Amino acid sequence: MLVIRVLLGGLLLVSGALKVAHPTDLAASIAGFRLLPATVVGPIALALPYIELLLGAYLIAGLFTRIVATIAAIQFLLYGGAIASAVLRHISAACGCFGPNDVSVADWPHVGFDLALAAASAFVAYGAPGALAFDRKLRRA
Amino acid sequence: MTKRSLILATAVLVAVIAIGAVLVYFFGPGHRQVQTASQSPVVGKAQVGQPAPAFEVSSTAGLFDLGKATKPVFLEVFATWCPHCQRETAVVDRLYRKYGSRVEFVGVSGSDTGMDGASPASELDVLNWARRFKVTYPVAYDPLQNVANLYLQGGFPTFAIISKNKKIAYLDSGEIAYNDLDSALDKALSGH
Numbered sequence: 197m198l199v200i201r202v203l204l205g206g207l208l209l210v211s212g213a214l215k216v217a218h219p220t221d222l223a224a225s226i227a228g229f230r231l232l233p234a235t236v237v238g239p240i241a242l243a244l245p246y247i248e249l250l251l252g253a254y255l256i257a258g259l260f261t262r263i264v265a266t267i268a269a270i271q272f273l274l275y276g277g278a279i280a281s282a283v284l285r286h287i288s289a290a291c292g293c294f295g296p297n298d299v300s301v302a303d304w305p306h307v308g309f310d311l312a313l314a315a316a317s318a319f320v321a322y323g324a325p326g327a328l329a330f331d332r333k334l335r336r337a
Numbered sequence: 338m339t340k341r342s343l344i345l346a347t348a349v350l351v352a353v354i355a356i357g358a359v360l361v362y363f364f365g366p367g368h369r370q371v372q373t374a375s376q377s378p379v380v381g382k383a384q385v386g387q388p389a390p391a392f393e394v395s396s397t398a399g400l401f402d403l404g405k406a407t408k409p410v411f412l413e414v415f416a417t418w419c420p421h422c423q424r425e426t427a428v429v430d431r432l433y434r435k436y437g438s439r440v441e442f443v444g445v446s447g448s449d450t451g452m453d454g455a456s457p458a459s460e461l462d463v464l465n466w467a468r469r470f471k472v473t474y475p476v477a478y479d480p481l482q483n484v485a486n487l488y489l490q491g492g493f494p495t496f497a498i499i500s501k502n503k504k505i506a507y508l509d510s511g512e513i514a515y516n517d518l519d520s521a522l523d524k525a526l527s528g529h
Contacts, residue, residue: 221420228424228512243358250350259343290420301423301470334340 197326200316204268205255207313212248214295219245225292229278229302230285255320258329262321269317276310283307375419379447379482379489385508389499390487394445397467398475401443403499409506409525410441410499414485416448417458417466419493421512426470428515433474436522442474447485447493498525 215222223241226232232240251271254264279291279302291302300306325331383390389410393402403410413429415422433442451462452469460478467476479485489495490510498507498521507521 224420228420230514238362239355239358242361243354246354246358247351250347250354254347260347290424334343 197320197323198328201255201258201261201265201320201326201329204265204313204316204320205252205257208248208252208255208268210252211294212245212252214298215292216245216249218295221295222292225290228290228292229282231278231281258325258331259334261326261329261331262324265317265321265324269314269321272310272314272317276307276314279303279310280307375416375421375493379485380491381485381487381489383488383490383497383505383508385505387505389497389503389505392445392484392487394443394477394479394484396443396445396475396477397464398443401441401475401477403503406441406499406503407501408439408441409501409522410443410497411436411522412484412488412497412499413442413444414447414488414493414495414497415444416450416493417446417452417462418448418450418454421492422494423466423470425494425512426472428513428518430471430473431515432518432522435519436526437474439526440522444472444474444476445479445484446477447479447482447489447495449482498522500525500528 219241222244223237226237226241251264251268254260255268275293282302283304291298291300291306293300293306320326325335381390389403391403393400393404395401411429411432413422413425415425429442429444436442446458446463449458450456451458452466456462458478458480463476463478466472485495488497488508490508492510494512495510496507496513496518497505498518500506506525507518
């Protein structure tokens with residue numbers, strides 16, 4: 197449980213860090229899925245890396261674990277849904293999952309990966325807060 | 338630090354991120370436009386309504402000579418490294434499936450840089466690109482970028498639809514929606 201929580205947190209930290217300096221590339225990747233209007237894509241591309249960094253840091257620290265892991269699970273489900281819809285519409289959208297250098301085309305294995313991450317996040321939320329979590333200290337306080 | 342203050346700090350942080358993103362998007366420099374084309378300094382002499390500049394290339398379907406084309410022509414000028422071109426392949430493939438028997442399709446590479454953004458462009462690079470992105474329409478490597486110099490509209494990909502009488506019916510660059518290209522092709526076929 198602790199290992200999964202830290203791995204998920206680490207993954208979100210890396211993913212957010214790789215995107216944070218490239219909002220224009222991220223916007224192009226999100227726009228490539230052709231699901232959202234441009235006025236929404238821009239702010240999402242600017243905010244998403246910071247949200248991922250925040251979720252990652254909170255998961256690693258075990259702070260508000262249940263709610264943070266639930267948000268992460270929803271986020272991974274949304275990613276998986278967006279990729280599945282692109283695959284079904286035959287859109288070869290670049291995943292952009294790990295920054296501008298990730299030009300792998302969104303496909304079914306990506307959907308599977310996101311669903312697995314969503315399941316892992318749900319598991320963390322269910323078993324929250326788990327060992328070495330800041331939440332435990334808060335409970336005692 | 339109490340739970341209450343941590344919740345408050347988190348809420349403030351999330352609000353700052355959300356409000357900051359909206360402010361930067363609407364008032365910050367350069368973020369307002371979501372890029373849909375990879376910039377290129379080249380703007381060719383091709384113009385809508387004008388005779389289409391002649392070109393010939395050796396494509397994966399054989400020699401393509403605009404002067405000998407008997408059907409309307411759908412031309413794409415792309416760069417293998419351009420993410421917008423990579424995404425747009427699915428749109429062009431769909432159009433090719435619909436119009437392939439009535440329109441001549443040809444994609445021509447228009448950059449001297451390869452798919453990795455560093456190595457020089459080559460015939461093999463174009464073929465690898467076509468294989469990687471499951472391109473089914475004919476594509477050609479143009480070593481001197483002659484077609485790009487004639488048709489490119491400042492960005493990759495650039496699309497031109499050339500009517501049967503060899504006039505340019507449509508010319509635009511960027512990730513263009515399927516419906517827009519579909520109606521442009523429909524118009525070119527009906528002779529409007």
